[in-house]
Amino acid sequence: MSIMELNGGSVIAMVGKDCVAIASDLRLGNQALGLSSNFQRIFPVTDRIYVGLPGLGTDVHTLWEKFRFRVNMYTIKEEREIEPETFAHLVSSTLYEHRFGPYFIEPVIAGLAKTPSGGVKPFIAATDLIGCLNFAKDFVVAGTASSKLFGMAEGLWEPDLEPEDLFETISQALMNAVDRDAYSGWGCVVHVITKDKIVTRTLKGRMD
Amino acid sequence: METSFAITGKGYVLVAADTTAARSIVKMKTDEDKIKILSPHLLMAYSGEPGDTIQFSEYVERNIRLYQIRNTLTLGPSAAASWIRRSLADSIRSRRPYAVNLLVGGYDTSSHTPELYWIDYLGTLTKIPFGAHGYGSYFALSLLDRYHDPEASLEEGIATLKRCLDEVAKRLVVSPGKYLVKVVDKDGVREIEI
Amino acid sequence: MARRYDSRTTIFSPEGRLYQIEYAMEAISHAGTVLGVLAKDGVVLAAEKKVTGKLLDLSSTKEGGYGGSGEKIYLLNDNVIGGVAGLTADANSLVNYARTAAQRHLLTYNEDIPVELLAQRLCNLKQGYTQFGGLRPFGVSLLYAGYDPHYQFQLYHSDPSGNYSGWKATCIGANNGTAQSLLKQEYKDDIEVKDAIGLVLRTMSKTMDSTTLGSEKLEFAVLTLDETTKRPKAKIYKPSEIDALLASEGLMKKDEDTEMKAA
Numbered sequence: 001m002s003i004m005e006l007n008g009g010s011v012i013a014m015v016g017k018d019c020v021a022i023a024s025d026l027r028l029g030n031q032a033l034g035l036s037s038n039f040q041r042i043f044p045v046t047d048r049i050y051v052g053l054p055g056l057g058t059d060v061h062t063l064w065e066k067f068r069f070r071v072n073m074y075t076i077k078e079e080r081e082i083e084p085e086t087f088a089h090l091v092s093s094t095l096y097e098h099r100f101g102p103y104f105i106e107p108v109i110a111g112l113a114k115t116p117s118g119g120v121k122p123f124i125a126a127t128d129l130i131g132c133l134n135f136a137k138d139f140v141v142a143g144t145a146s147s148k149l150f151g152m153a154e155g156l157w158e159p160d161l162e163p164e165d166l167f168e169t170i171s172q173a174l175m176n177a178v179d180r181d182a183y184s185g186w187g188c189v190v191h192v193i194t195k196d197k198i199v200t201r202t203l204k205g206r207m208d
Numbered sequence: 209m210e211t212s213f214a215i216t217g218k219g220y221v222l223v224a225a226d227t228t229a230a231r232s233i234v235k236m237k238t239d240e241d242k243i244k245i246l247s248p249h250l251l252m253a254y255s256g257e258p259g260d261t262i263q264f265s266e267y268v269e270r271n272i273r274l275y276q277i278r279n280t281l282t283l284g285p286s287a288a289a290s291w292i293r294r295s296l297a298d299s300i301r302s303r304r305p306y307a308v309n310l311l312v313g314g315y316d317t318s319s320h321t322p323e324l325y326w327i328d329y330l331g332t333l334t335k336i337p338f339g340a341h342g343y344g345s346y347f348a349l350s351l352l353d354r355y356h357d358p359e360a361s362l363e364e365g366i367a368t369l370k371r372c373l374d375e376v377a378k379r380l381v382v383s384p385g386k387y388l389v390k391v392v393d394k395d396g397v398r399e400i401e402i
Numbered sequence: 403m404a405r406r407y408d409s410r411t412t413i414f415s416p417e418g419r420l421y422q423i424e425y426a427m428e429a430i431s432h433a434g435t436v437l438g439v440l441a442k443d444g445v446v447l448a449a450e451k452k453v454t455g456k457l458l459d460l461s462s463t464k465e466g467g468y469g470g471s472g473e474k475i476y477l478l479n480d481n482v483i484g485g486v487a488g489l490t491a492d493a494n495s496l497v498n499y500a501r502t503a504a505q506r507h508l509l510t511y512n513e514d515i516p517v518e519l520l521a522q523r524l525c526n527l528k529q530g531y532t533q534f535g536g537l538r539p540f541g542v543s544l545l546y547a548g549y550d551p552h553y554q555f556q557l558y559h560s561d562p563s564g565n566y567s568g569w570k571a572t573c574i575g576a577n578n579g580t581a582q583s584l585l586k587q588e589y590k591d592d593i594e595v596k597d598a599i600g601l602v603l604r605t606m607s608k609t610m611d612s613t614t615l616g617s618e619k620l621e622f623a624v625l626t627l628d629e630t631t632k633r634p635k636a637k638i639y640k641p642s643e644i645d646a647l648l649a650s651e652g653l654m655k656k657d658e659d660t661e662m663k664a665a
Contacts, residue, residue: 007332028334033346035326036334058331062297065512069505076477076501079468101301279519281552283511290512318551 003104004055004129006031008183009041010143011052012174013110014157015122015136016166019194022050022110022124023174024143026202027186028057037186037207045071046081047198048120049111050191051091054143055129056104063105066094084111084123088133095131102129106142112193120195139173145181152177167192167201175205209382210255211344212242213372214311214324216337216358217365220393221313221322224369224402225253226344226384241388246272247282248396250314252292255341256329257307264299264306268292285314289325289333297331305329309341315392322393340372347379348372362391366402373402411532411539422539423532426562429488429541435575435609436474436485438545439585439602440557444595444626445547447485448602449474450575450610454618460641468638475621479504481514481634482548483623487575488562489541496542500524514634517548521558521566529564539563543574547625549634555625571601577609584608595626603651615653617641 008029013022028039042052043064051067053060070090074082082090088109095103107127112120126140127133134140139157141149152173161169171190178184188203212225229237243253244265250272254265271291276282283291289312299305312325326332326339338352339345355368369389377383389402407413408421415421434450451473463471478484478500486493503523507515524544531539539562546558559574560566571589573581584605593601607615622639639647 028332030328033349035339035349036336039334056330056332057334058293058297058300058328061293061333062331065294065509069509072505072508073501076479077498079462079472279516281516284513287511287513291510294510 001031004106005144005183007055007057008144008181009039009054010141010145010149010174010178010181010184011041011054011108012139012141012149012153012170012177013052013108013124013126014139014153014161014166014170014173015124015159016161016163018112018120018122019163019166019192020110020112020122020124021163021166021170021190021192022052022108023170023188023190024052024054025145025174025178025184025186025188025205027184029183032182034186040189042189042191043068044198045087045111046075048193049082049084049087049109050193050198051087052108052110052142053105054108055106059103059105063094063103063107067091070094084109084113084125087111088123088125088127088135092127092131092133095127095129099130104129108140108142110191110193112195144183145177148177148180149173163192163194163199167199171203175203179206209343209384210242211340211342211376211380211384212253212255212311213340213344213348213369214253214313214338215352215356215365215369216313216322216324217360217362218358219315219320219322220362220365220391221251221315221324222362222365222369222389222391223251223253223311223313224373224387224389225255227386227388228384229258231258238386243388243390244269245390245397246288246312247276247314249282249317249392249394250285250288250312251390251392251397252313253311253341254308256309260306261308264295264308265310268295282317284316284318285312285323285325286316288312288314289323289327293327293331293333296327296329300330311339311341313392315394317394320394343380344372344376347375351375362393366400370402410536412534412536420532420563423563426488426539426541427543430543430562430574431576431578433487433489433575434474435573435577435581435606436487436545437573437581437585437602437606437609438485438547438557438559438569439571439589439593439598440547440555440569441593441595441598442555444598444624445483445549445555445557446595446598446602447475447483447545447547447623447625448606449485449487449621450606451619451621453490463641471621473621475623475638477636477638478520478546479508479514479548480636481550481625482517482520482546483625483636483638485545485547485574485623487543492540493542493544496524496527496540496544499527514550516550516552517546517556518553518558518568520548521546521560525560525564525566527564528560528562532563545572545574547623549625549627573605573609576611581605581609595624599624599647600651603648603653607653615648617644617648620644620648622647
C-alpha cells in the first residue's frame with residue numbers, strides 16, 4: 001500500500017468554452033474504513049482559481065494552508081489577484097522545496113486567466129508530488145481513481161463545451177470513475193467557473 | 209485495544225474513552241482518565257503510543273491554557289483543533305513523531321453549536337457528526353451511521369452511545385471493561401454515569 | 403548631559419531615560435498626521451501625505467489595488483488596516499512583518515488574527531530593538547484599525563518603545579496635540595461611522611499643513627462589517643472616491659475665481 005492511497009480521493013478538471021470545471025469526491029478513509037463523507041479537497045484560491053488537492057489527508061490541509069499564506073501575501077503586496085499560471089508555478093516551487101521529503105499530494109489547478117482585451121482564457125494544470133507541471137489543453141486527473149478518470153475523460157470530453165454541458169460531462173466522468181474505485185466516492189462536488197460566477201453543486205452518488 | 213468514541217447531539221458533544229491502562233497481557237489500571245479538559249467548553253480524548261499520549265495531551269492542555277492567559281481570549285473548538293492539527297502535522301515530519309490520535313469535542317459559545325473533530329497522528333483533520341478511534345471504530349461507526357441523530361437529546365445520545373459500547377464489549381476479543389464518559393454543552397464540561 | 407547616553411539604545415541615562423527612543427518619537431512628530439476614530443459600527447482612518455508633487459507617478463492608485471498611494475495607510479490583513487507615521491522605509495519593514503505575522507496566525511489557527519494580538523506581535527518586535535543587538539529603534543508609530551469577533555471594532559496605537567494602548571480616537575504625527583484636543587471635545591461614545599467620517603475629515607482640515615483638503619494630500623480608509631457575510635470589510639479609498647467624499651461633506655477646496663465672480 002502506498003502512502004498516497006491511505007486516505008483515498010480523486011480530482012478532475014476540464015476545459016470548456018470560456019469556462020473551466022473542477023470536481024472531486026468527498027471521501028476520507030483510513031484504508032478500507034470510511035471516516036468522513038464531506039472531506040473538502042478543492043479550495044478557492046481567488047474568485048477565478050480553484051485548486052484540488054488529492055492525496056494524504058494531513059498534507060491536504062497543510063498544503064492548502066501554505067498556499068493560502070503565500071497567495072494572501074502575494075495579493076496584499078501586489079495589490080492584485082494572482083493569475084492561474086503564476087499560481088501553478090507557485091504550487092510547483094512549493095512542492096519542489098520538499099523534493100527529498102515531499103508532500104503526498106498531486107495538485108490540480110483550474111482557473112480563468114485574464115486576456116489583454118478583458119476577456120477570459122480557460123486554464124488547467126496539474127503537478128506530480130514534487131512539482132512537475134503539466135499544462136494540459138483538455139483535462140487533468142489525479143488521485144486513487146486517476147486511471148479510471150483518464151478513461152472516462154478521454155471518452156467523454158470534447159472541445160468548446162458550454163458551462164452546462166461541461167458540468168454534465170465532468171460529473172459523469174467523475175461519478176462513473178469513482179464507482180470503480182474502492183477508495184474514492186461517498187459523494188462528489190463540482191465547481192464550474194465562468195467569467196461572472198462560480199456554480200457549485202454537490203452530487204448524490206453511490207454511498208458504497 | 210484503546211477505544212474512544214464521540215457523538216454530537218442537540219447542543220452537546222458526548223465523548224467516551226475506555227479506562228484500561230495495559231501493557232502486553234497485564235491490565236495495570238482500570239480507572240485511567242483519557243479525556244483531557246482543555247478549556248471550559250473543550251474536551252479531548254486521546255489514544256495511541258503510551259507516553260506520547262500523556263506528553264502530547266498535556267502539551268496541548270498547557271498551551272491552550274497559556275494562550276488563554278496571555279490573550280484573555282478563549283480558543284474556540286475550531287481554532288483549537290487547527291492548532292492541534294498543526295502541531296501533529298509538524299510532528300509527523302520531525303525526528304520522532306508523536307503517535308497520538310485524538311477526538312476533540314467542544315461547544316462553540318459564539319455560534320452556540322457543538323463541534324467534533326477527528327484528528328490522527330499524521331495531522332489528518334475532519335469535522336464529523338460522530339467518530340471513533342481504535343479497533344472499536346470498526347464496530348461502532350456502522351451502528352452510528354444507522355442510529356445517530358444530530359438533534360437527539362442527551363438521553364437519546366447516551367442510549368446510542370451505549371449501543372456502541374455494548375457492541376464492542378460483545379465482539380472485540382480484548383474489549384475494555386469500563387468507559388469514562390464526559391459531556392460538553394453550553395454549561396461546560398461534566399462527567400456522566402452511563 | 404544627554405550626549406553621553408544617547409548614542410546607544412541599550413543604555414539608560416542617569417535620569418532613567420532611553421534617549422534613542424525619545425529621538426525616534428521626535429522624528430515621528432515631523433511626519434504626516436494619521437488620525438483614527440472608533441465608531442460603534444466601524445473604524446475610520448485618515449492620513450496626510452507628505453510625498454506629493456506633479457511628477458509623482460500615481461497611476462497604480464487610480465486603477466488597481468487598494469487605492470491608497472501606499473505611503474501612509476496599508477492593508478495588514480482582511481480584518482486590520484494600519485496607518486503609519488514616521489520613517490517610510492522603517493514603516494515598510496514593519497508593515498511587511500505585520501502582514502507575515504497575520505498570515506502565520508491564520509496558518510496555525512485557521513482564523514483571522516485578533517487585532518490586539520497583531521499589535522502585540524509588532525510591539526514585541528519593536529521592544530527587542532530597544533534592548534538587544536545595539537540596533538536603532540524603528541522610527542515609526544502605527545495606528546491599527548481592526549475588527550475581530552472577540553472585541554468587535556478596535557483602534558490601537560503603538561510607538562517605537564514597543565508600548566501600545568487602545569483608543570476611542572487618537573492621532574499620531576505632526577500636530578497630533580491639536581488634533582487630539584479637537585477629538586476630545588467632539589467625540590461621542592456611540593458615534594456611528596458616517597458621523598465619524600465627518601469628524602475625521604473636519605479634524606484633518608484643521609490640523610493639516612495645507613490650506614484645503616484634496617485627494618492629492620489625503621489618504622482615507624474605513625473598516626466596517628459586511629451586512630450579509632458578517633465578515634470585516636476593509637476599504638482604502640481611491641483618490642476619486644476621496645474627492646467625492648470631500649464634496650459630499652462640503653470640504654472640497656473651492657475654485658477662487660468662481661467665488662470672486664459670485665461676489
